[in-house]
Amino acid sequence: xxxxxxxxxxxxxxxxxxxxxxxxxxxxxxxxxxxxxxxxxxxxxxxxxxxxxxxxxxxxxxxxxxxxxxxxxxxxx
Numbered sequence: 001x002x003x004x005x006x007x008x009x010x011x012x013x014x015x016x017x018x019x020x021x022x023x024x025x026x027x028x029x030x031x032x033x034x035x036x037x038x039x040x041x042x043x044x045x046x047x048x049x050x051x052x053x054x055x056x057x058x059x060x061x062x063x064x065x066x067x068x069x070x071x072x073x074x075x076x077x
Contacts, residue, residue: 013042014052021072032062032070
């Protein structure tokens, strides 16, 4: 994915992660990739990915279990 660095990056990453959830790259109930791994993939700071992940969590697309990580929420829940 090519990021438009002239615009805020975290919303672009959030949109790509939403797309991946929608097409099943990250299946419902599956463990979501770690922030540091996504930061490496997108070549951005971990804090940038954290903002994107926080947006997905706020939308209900992810759930986080303390000490276990983040998981893709079941669709419809």
